[in-house]
Amino acid sequence: MALAVVVVLLVVGSIIFHFMQLYGGPWYFTELAADWGTIDFTINVTFWVTGFVFVVANLFMAWCVYKFRHKDGQKAVYEPENHKLEIGLTVFTTVGVIAMLAPGLFVWAQFVTVPEEADQYEVLGSQWQWQFRYPGADGQLGAADVSHVTPANPFGINPDDPNGQDDVVVNEPNMHLPVNRPAHALLRSHDVLHNYTVTQFRVKMDLVPGLVSYLWFDPTVEGTYDILCEELCGIGHFVMRGSVTVESQAEFDAWLASQPTFAETQAISEPDMAAGQAAYAICASCHGAQGEGNQALNGPKLAGQGAWYTERQLRYFQTGVRGGEGDTLGAQMTSMSMTLADDAAIRNVAAYIESLPDTPLDPTVTGDVENGRKIYQANCAACHLDDGRGTWYTDAPSLAGMSDWYFVTQISNFGAGIRGLHPNDHYGEQMVAMATAMSNISEIEDVAAYINTLR
């Protein structure tokens, strides 16, 4: 009796919950921003068919439980089979299945057939970043392969392929698309499976190392949408984020023109070490003549850090990505970074710093090395590597032999949201999430103490 009532209540409750979400509730399909209304149509058809079966089957069951529950003198009716009923139900089910499958296959045919006028672009996934490439004026993407990948050529574009020279490369996880132009995404991965998902576009597809997969959609609503990775790709899976901005053709063209071509990224001149050394003089007052750092002046060690990382941080200070609210020490760097006039100056000084002798510092932080080792190996080593040297590939700076007190400050800043939450700090945001692996100051010190053993 209670069981029958509860089943009825669950059915009614589920339906009410569903319609509450359908009409204005917070937990329903995110609003569509691409021309895939046909997918939503198929979903709606499926909801009606399955909803009907859900309600009827369960209510009938509840009614049976109520009506035929045991009473004194009751006896079940002996009826092993009823062919007419069974065949009728089979036919009914088959019709329902066809009603759902037919639109499904029809829409799938649309999905697998890319319109000829669609614009191609490439999505490159790697642990744990998105990058994008657009064909240049020739409309063709150059051949690319893992074997060509270097820090200067992260896409692995074949330098000998003329089609690749004018490719526009976007080395950050934000991409743009013109509105109402069918977009044909070619998906490529350099390491593991990833999945390119923009919830508002309704479609997704895995990126598979060794082959090029694809999907297409026609963005219809201007705006900026999250790109998520939805295929487990390692410990950084949940921080592999990006965004796509859908905008007018004119805005898109302007944005695309502001991005470098592959040829331009390859033509950057060698850094001028002498100029870098000259520019470094002003840095030396806090960071030491050899970049060894000075804790009393809050200047962390710089020697031993990859030039790619130093360059990025200098740009961050210049553009206010770092050194914002709450980061008073970082704010000092904002004004200092302004002494570097342009990108070339930044490159020069970063290259000079990379050339300085990397002498490991004496530890200033103590902690439980064993606990630090556990935390580091489980969570940090994936990007910063077992030896703590970091790599450009995962956008992870070197930690080994660097200023341990600075490490403690920065992890605390990530944890407190002082660093990494600026909308343009794509890599810092990952550290905000990963810093939770160290839940308090003593765990941060444990990790710092362990890193001190890596030298």
Place this chain on the structure above:
Amino acid sequence: MAYVPLADRDHEMELHHPHTWIGKWVFCQDHKVIAIQYGSIAIFTGLVGLVLSLLFRMQLGFPETADFIDPSFYYQAVTMHGMIMVIYLLTALFLGGFGNYLIPLMCGARDMVFPFMNMLSVWVFLVSVIILMASFFVTGGPTGGGWTLYPPQTTLAGTPGHDMGIVLMLISLAVFIVATTMGGLNYVVTVLQYRCRGLTLMRLPLAVWGIFVATILALFAFPALLVAAIMMLFDLLLGTSFFMPAIIESGTPLDHNGGSPILFQHLFWFFGHPEVYIVALPAFGLVSDVLSVHARKNIFGYRMMVWAIIAIGGLSFVVWAHHMYVSGMHPYFGFFFATTTLIIAVPTAIKVYNWILTLWEGDIRLNAPMYFAIGFIFTFIHGGLTGLFLGNVVIDLPLSDTYFVVAHFHMVMGVSPVLVVFAAIYHWYPKMSGRMYHEGMAKLHFWCTFLGTYAIYLPMHYLGFLGVPRRYYALGSTDFLPASAQDLNTTITIAALFVGASQLLFLINIIWSLRSGPKAGPNPWGAASLEWQTPDTPPVHGNWGDSLPTVYRWAYDYSVPGAHQDFIPQNTPESEEPTVDAEHFDPDTDGSKADV
């Protein structure tokens, strides 16, 4: 020499009666002891899986307070939870546990055909569990690559447990498959060769049919997993490139070249989809018997039910790539696999209709097993219907890899089979132990589990509609997700903790009742199938005393017109009670042929 059925050579058969305590309770060849060993190991392992799920649910529900769970452990817990529940709990419990206990009893046999191999099976299974558990204690911990173990990710430095954990996982799976194969061959041969006189295949209880067909699926499907595991071990340890294309690991190019990650997925799901039915078919069979007994009515449409089990089993081998619609495989596969997948809905729906029609015009006794069985119908309808979303290839595009998938497969493959497990344990408990469980506690256990799991999984579908991705340690700042998505996640965690804790009711009940439950008679439910007709309760080694039973009717003679009581045991001769088995039944005359 002409073939003589085993049942007619009973006098030649020799049972290995144990002479020592160890022979009786440890290295025992009695299928019933082996069943309880299999079941106990599986349930213990399942408890580990349950605790892991509560831990990672803590992280999802209370991200600020559960800071002892770091990203690395989160992925390890998710992975181990999935693998433990699917393989080491459900597969082992349904085949090794219920299969072992029920097949010989329901077939009127003295034991399995190969008792020694049967014993080996359980010990090899234990070894696989020990290897699996060992991975918690090795450098790097257990693998965190997701239960699907997709390469190249599982073997690369960016994944927790990429060193020892994944190796132990693959070895454990290989050992488990050895155990399953030894057990599985036994079950199949026993069903085919060791049925007692008169027990035709079409007189078998559906529990045997479900386990029998599931075992055949296991024998065909597990080799694909074995091959995949061995090939991945080769990639890992010998540097081959079965699944490894040219890739970069942490900035360094690897020596691999030419392999295909998608090949692994095909092998995995060629196993993985039948695996769903390796779990589901025994559940279908067991629940059919529970429903029939407690509704005092034959299972409706028996022959259709048997053919549905066989059809589902067959179709389960041609739907595997519906797990891979967005894997980057050739998209044209989508047409084929969406069609086969939705076709499988037809025999599955028939089973649901027939369960409900078994209740129709029944005399329903709402005992605890019946609560669980009816709860199962509800959850299975729900889980089955959401499968029509994911199977229909275009709808999989938005929903794949979201919480909707998690909610769907937990409803259909987690909650539903587990409700059957409980139904079956309560139902057969009096036969296994000779005592009754505590009815009130069992019903309380039902309410907590049934309502609690629905509170977990109904809202989870809606998180999936929103687009919340699965396998995320934290949702972070994601613009399209309202803040209330986190509230829903918290609610789900509270429900999960409640369901987890309420399983203590089950453990306490079955342990307490072993000694203190009221004595059960040999056939407390008034069931017709053979296992309830044993001379001893619990049945002793050899099951049948001096002579094997002879069967005269199907297993579902309930409420037969003209019979003396509302059930007729299968071994009651036609001379004592009327016979109306399905083949002779004429619905138009409403049982009037009962006196044939």
